[in-house]
Amino acid sequence: MTQTAIDLIARAGAEGWKELDLSGLGLKVLPEEIANLVQLQSLKLGGGRAEFRSGQPAA
Numbered sequence: 001m002t003q004t005a006i007d008l009i010a011r012a013g014a015e016g017w018k019e020l021d022l023s024g025l026g027l028k029v030l031p032e033e034i035a036n037l038v039q040l041q042s043l044k045l046g047g048g049r050a051e052f053r054s055g056q057p058a059a
Helices: 003-015 032-036
Strands: 019-021 042-045 050-053
Touching (some): 003 019
Antiparallel strands (some): 042 050
16 A cells, blocks of 8 residues: 555545546555545546446446
8 A cells, every 4th residue: 555545545535536546556455545535426546447437337
């Protein structure tokens, strides 16, 4: 787990981000803090191959 990911998640929560890009951070597991981002609508993970958009199936 990288501190960068945790810092980005904290900033996203504090600033109310609707999108968060964690790609390129080499995450194998999502930090549990991600569950606090109830306003999040788009989460990008890994080199553009994995992406989740709220209310839409992954492509």
